[in-house]
Amino acid sequence: MAIAVRNLTKLYGTEKAVDDISFDVKTGEILGFLGPNGAGKTTTMKIITCYMPPNGGSVEVDGHSVTEHSLEVRKKIGYLPEHNPLYMDMNVIEYLEYSSQLHGISKSDVKPRMREMVEVCGLGDVRHKDIGELSKGYRQRVGLAQAMIHDPEVLILDEPTSGLDPNQIVEIRHLIRQLGRAKTVILSTHILSEVQATCDRVIIINEGKIVADGTPEKLQEDFRGSETISLELKAGVTNAMTEMFPKIKSLQHVENVNYAGQDGNKHKFTLHTAKGSDIREELFHQAVAENWVVLEMTRSVTSLEEVFHKLTRAEEPKK
Amino acid sequence: MNTLTLPFKLSVGNIASIFRKELKSYFNSAVAYVVIVVFFVLMGWFYAGNIFLMNAATLRDMFEYAGIIFLFIIPAMTMRLLAEENKSGTIELLTTKPLQDGEIVLGKFLACWAFVGITILPTLVYYLTIATHGEIDNGPVLGGYLGLLLMTGVYVACGLFASSLTENQIVAFMVGIFFCVALFFVDKTLIFMPDFATGVLQYLSVDYHFSNIARGVIDTRDVVYFASMLGFTLYLTVVSLERRKW
Numbered sequence: 001m002a003i004a005v006r007n008l009t010k011l012y013g014t015e016k017a018v019d020d021i022s023f024d025v026k027t028g029e030i031l032g033f034l035g036p037n038g039a040g041k042t043t044t045m046k047i048i049t050c051y052m053p054p055n056g057g058s059v060e061v062d063g064h065s066v067t068e069h070s071l072e073v074r075k076k077i078g079y080l081p082e083h084n085p086l087y088m089d090m091n092v093i094e095y096l097e098y099s100s101q102l103h104g105i106s107k108s109d110v111k112p113r114m115r116e117m118v119e120v121c122g123l124g125d126v127r128h129k130d131i132g133e134l135s136k137g138y139r140q141r142v143g144l145a146q147a148m149i150h151d152p153e154v155l156i157l158d159e160p161t162s163g164l165d166p167n168q169i170v171e172i173r174h175l176i177r178q179l180g181r182a183k184t185v186i187l188s189t190h191i192l193s194e195v196q197a198t199c200d201r202v203i204i205i206n207e208g209k210i211v212a213d214g215t216p217e218k219l220q221e222d223f224r225g226s227e228t229i230s231l232e233l234k235a236g237v238t239n240a241m242t243e244m245f246p247k248i249k250s251l252q253h254v255e256n257v258n259y260a261g262q263d264g265n266k267h268k269f270t271l272h273t274a275k276g277s278d279i280r281e282e283l284f285h286q287a288v289a290e291n292w293v294v295l296e297m298t299r300s301v302t303s304l305e306e307v308f309h310k311l312t313r314a315e316e317p318k319k
Numbered sequence: 320m321n322t323l324t325l326p327f328k329l330s331v332g333n334i335a336s337i338f339r340k341e342l343k344s345y346f347n348s349a350v351a352y353v354v355i356v357v358f359f360v361l362m363g364w365f366y367a368g369n370i371f372l373m374n375a376a377t378l379r380d381m382f383e384y385a386g387i388i389f390l391f392i393i394p395a396m397t398m399r400l401l402a403e404e405n406k407s408g409t410i411e412l413l414t415t416k417p418l419q420d421g422e423i424v425l426g427k428f429l430a431c432w433a434f435v436g437i438t439i440l441p442t443l444v445y446y447l448t449i450a451t452h453g454e455i456d457n458g459p460v461l462g463g464y465l466g467l468l469l470m471t472g473v474y475v476a477c478g479l480f481a482s483s484l485t486e487n488q489i490v491a492f493m494v495g496i497f498f499c500v501a502l503f504f505v506d507k508t509l510i511f512m513p514d515f516a517t518g519v520l521q522y523l524s525v526d527y528h529f530s531n532i533a534r535g536v537i538d539t540r541d542v543v544y545f546a547s548m549l550g551f552t553l554y555l556t557v558v559s560l561e562r563r564k565w
Contacts, residue, residue, distance in 0.1 A: 049415045052564050074417040081415075085408030089347050090340075101336040102416045146412075 001027050001076060001153035001184045003048065007057035010043050017043040019208035020057065027153075030180050032199035033188035036312050040208040041188040042082050045156050048186070049079045061154060075103070078147035082158040084140055088132030092123055092142055095131060096149055103150035117145040121175065137168040144172070148179055155180060157187040161194060173198050192304045202304075204311050211311040216304055223307040227277055228300045231269040234293035235262060244269075244292065251286060253277040266295055329422050337418075337426025338433070341400070345434045350399075354392050355438050361388045367445065376453030381445050382463040382533050386526065389435070389471050390503055394495030396434060397478025398488045400427045401560075406486040410563070420560045424479070424553055431475045432468075439467060458535035466532035469545040470525050474499045476552035483559040502548075 003025040010018040018040045025031050033041040046052050048059055050070045058065060064072045087095060096117060100110045118127050121141040126134055131142060140160065147155060160176065161169045176187065176198055189195060195202050196216050204212040204219075212219055233244060244267065249257045253273045260268040273279050280297060287294045345351040366384045373380065404410040413423060449455055481495035482488075506524030509517050521527050525548070528541040 046411075051411055051415050071417050071419070074415055077415070079412070079415050081408065081411045083408055085412055087344075087409060088407075089344060094340075094343075098336065098340050099416075102333065102418060104332070104417065 001062045003062075003154065003184060003186070004060045005044070005048070005057070006059075008044065008047065008054050008059060009056035010040075010047060010052070011055045016208050018047070018054075021205070021208070021210050022057075023203055023210060023213060025184055025186060027184055028182060030176070030185040030187070030198060030200045032195040032202045033186060033205060034190065034192065034195050034202055034308065035188075035205035036190060039205040039312075041205055042158055044205070045079075045158050045186065045188060046081075049077055049156050050074050051081075076152055077154045077156055078150065078152035080143045080147045080155075080157045080160055082162075084143040084162075086131045086139060086142060089130060091130050092118075092127045092134075095142065096145060099146045100149050105150055113149055113151075117149050120148075120179070121145040122171070136163045137165065140164060140168070140172065141175075144175065153183055155183050155185045155187075157185065159189055160187055161189070161191070169194075192308055196304055204308065206312045212307065219307050220301060220304060223310055227273045227275065227279075229271040229273065229280065229283070230296065230298045230300065231271060231283070231294070232296035233267045233269070233287070234295055235265045235267055236291075236293070244290075247286065247290060248283075251279055251282055253279050329419055329425065333418050333422040334426045334429070337423060338430045341427050341430030342433055345396075345430065350395070351434065354395055358388055358392055358438055359441065362442070370445070370448065376449055376455040378446060378449065378455070378460050378463055379533065381442060382467055382529075385439070385442065385467055386470055386503075386529060389467075389474060390499050391496060393431075393435065393471060393474040394478045394481065394492045394499060397431055397475055397482050397495055398491040399482070400431060400479055401482040401556075402485050402488045402491040405483075405563070406488075414560070414564065420557045421553075423560065424556045428475060428479055428553060428556075431479065432472055435471045435475060436468065439464070439471075456535070459533060462535040462537065463533040465537070466529040466541075469532070469542075470529045473502065473525055473545060473548045473552065476549050476556070477502065480552050480556045480559065483556050483563075 005024070006022050008018055008021050009016065021040075021044070033044070035041050043052075047054050048061065048066065050066050050073055053067055058067070060066070061073045061076060064076075066073050090098065093114065096114045097110060100113055105113055118124055121144055123138065123141055123145060126138050131139060134142065140163070144157075144160065147157065155176075157176065161172050164172060173194065176185065187194075187198065199216065201215050202212070202219060203210055212222075214222065231248075245257060245259055248254065248269060248271065254271055255274060256272040258270040258272075260270060262268075271279075271283075278299065280299060283297065284294065286292075362381070362384060365388075366381050369380075401410070404413060414420070446455075446460060477498035478491075478495035481498060482491040484494065485491050502523065502525045504524075504526075506521045506527045509521060512520055522544065528544045531538055531541045
């Protein structure tokens, strides 16, 4: 169930919430939409789910256009909107039954599907409670259950772990990974670790435009600045500044060295080396040759967070 | 699911699902019972107390009073139908399900109308009271109930339309009353209107057609009126749903 978005634009009044974006989602892929609040993630999802029409461009789900074949598209999609709206006066079972009826699930399949959703989403204990009585975590699970009850080929989840405590977050992520295995999933979030934990691919959106598109590893790779190595050497008889510092600095590819001082019996250094270089081996040999004791040598990878900051902070309008 | 060949290819199954859910919702809510109680308290106050004083074997007055009371309490029944969905955001879920807007509107309309019907049912007590004490002509009684049902149908449609326009139930209530009152009183203002307008305005009045049917005669003109008012108002509601998505 592939999704094709081409030159999508959406205006709220004169403001461009989504500005000429294009991307594809392959069948079975879990795509993460990452972006600051107001970037256009929710708007894009609302267009894909046929809640609102685009102002320009097109969206096709499995070849069906969201404007021409809206009914067809909606049959294939399971949607968890932002803020997870629910009917507070219904109990969980009633609500799931209602959802299955609206999706045209045949009478004989309704009960088995409901049982499966209750089990998979862990709603067994609360299934006879009114939704209004449930905690946020359980409500989120009901929202997910409703999105999946008709076994749709596409899942659109808008901030599915919003407002959950860390335990609940892990559970929901696990659920998404599990159920998303054979489905095409788009989930939006502004929690970077979530993207890393659940998604095959990431699109970073900022101010209505796509600023990055790739796997988490590829993005980290692409946006890697200079390499950073943290080095801790044992303090010995030698003086760190006069003896160690210049020797470290003179190694090939080293662009900059910071001496952070002495902490107990450790000398701490931070090395910045050229992009793409990995001097850990030379550093090790150098240490051996000079009789330094290496207590710690860590190469830090550009985190997705840094990628995010780079891409979204830089886009701030200059006032 | 069953897609009977209704006009515009609406699925009966979907309408039925929404109908059942909304009707159940009415019985789960306190508002519904309050409304029924208020209806009968008012009926008792204005009408029932005077049945024996009137000394006439007719339900005419009951239908008139019922019509006026419903004018105010039907908007109270319809106010949450769409306004609440707009406010809580469930409208987003509802309109992204594979449903047509017409199915949503019809399902909610029929549920409220059915609830009004259930509210009217106990008035049979008045009928029984009079029928056992005098010779009542059943023709106007049947006509009266039919007219009342049709008239309340139009009120429900107006209230539903009002509810679709806002997120605020109170606003929905007030706008609903405005529409219903306008339709009801339009033929009471004929004296003040210029001659050429009187015919049209009288035709537009819900009360005018109701009175016709309540006499016991079912004239096609009146049926056409109710059918087109219902159709028009429900259509407006569908358009209103569409508009919100833009």
